[in-house]
Amino acid sequence: MSGRQSPQAGEQKALPPVVVKKYANRRLYNTETSAYVTLDDLAAMVKDGRDFVVYDAKTGEDITRSGAEHAAHHRTAAVDRALRR
Numbered sequence: 001m002s003g004r005q006s007p008q009a010g011e012q013k014a015l016p017p018v019v020v021k022k023y024a025n026r027r028l029y030n031t032e033t034s035a036y037v038t039l040d041d042l043a044a045m046v047k048d049g050r051d052f053v054v055y056d057a058k059t060g061e062d063i064t065r066s067g068a069e070h071a072a073h074h075r076t077a078a079v080d081r082a083l084r085r
Contacts, residue, residue, distance in 0.1 A: 015051070017051035017052050017053045018030060018051070019032065019052070019055065020052055021055055021057040022054055022055070022056055023057045024057075028041075042054075
């Protein structure tokens, strides 16, 4: 018998984080879906509990924190604008 335990019924295996690349033109590319995404898409991923990492496409630098903060700020601003209507 190996040292690994099988997942309990109803448990899901944790998905690896989605890799998002940020290009110089400020476009965000989801490498999992092979599609460009918006800040709203990143905000939805946060809301859904899906982990992601954001890398600068040119340098390879991990810019996840600034990307997540930008998405949160963008989302908050959009909600504020909608509530003012």
